[in-house]
Amino acid sequence: MSNGLPQIIDPLSLCKRGGELVGEIPLDSMERLKATVVNVVGGASVELKFSISGRAEKLITGQIGAVVFAECQRCLQPVELKLNCNVNLQLVKDEAAAAELVSEREPLLFQIDSEYQLLEIVEDELLLSLPIVALHDKEVCQISANKLESSSEQTDSIDKSNPFSSLSSLKKTKE
Numbered sequence: 287m288s289n290g291l292p293q294i295i296d297p298l299s300l301c302k303r304g305g306e307l308v309g310e311i312p313l314d315s316m317e318r319l320k321a322t323v324v325n326v327v328g329g330a331s332v333e334l335k336f337s338i339s340g341r342a343e344k345l346i347t348g349q350i351g352a353v354v355f356a357e358c359q360r361c362l363q364p365v366e367l368k369l370n371c372n373v374n375l376q377l378v379k380d381e382a383a384a385a386e387l388v389s390e391r392e393p394l395l396f397q398i399d400s401e402y403q404l405l406e407i408v409e410d411e412l413l414l415s416l417p418i419v420a421l422h423d424k425e426v427c428q429i430s431a432n433k434l435e436s437s438s439e440q441t442d443s444i445d446k447s448n449p450f451s452s453l454s455s456l457k458k459t460k461e
């Protein structure tokens with residue numbers, strides 16, 4: 287781990303002392319994220335605040351940002367995704383406590399003295415923030431630009447069928 291961030295954190299003690307973590311984690315070290323997207327660039331910017339609310343809730347809030355490339359589901363070319371997660375985690379002791387959280391918070395299960403890989407927490411947040419379907423903007427997507435020139439009325443029906451039909455239509459237009 288680099289840039290002053292600890293590799294292992296104890297979230298409970300950080301909450302008790304109102305800790306803050308600010309720094310960057312190389313995306314290259316996130317194997318699950320790398321397996322999910324086409325490419326990663328640089329690092330994840332991390333800004334996390336640990337606190338205890340007036341109702342004794344242990345909270346982790348802040349921002350995580352990163353740039354990754356995923357496969358555009360329309361043209362199958364890489365599309366840049368700027369991920370920006372609002373972190374809103376609450377430490378909970380068990381699944382029952384997790385089920386009672388207010389909807390905007392996500393549970394982070396913990397036990398006394400349990401330690402966490404900061405990287406895992408950050409990587410989980412980034413994975414959750416990935417769009418279900420990655421797409422270029424219409425103006426820059428290769429398939430979309432191509433179809434606008436030929437027949438715009440079929441745009442939707444081709445998108446929803448299999449991606450190879452889009453590819454074959456692209457091929458034909460080139461010939």
Ligand SMILES: [Zn+2]
Pocket residue numbers: 358359360361362363365421422426427428429
């Ligand atoms: Zn595209």
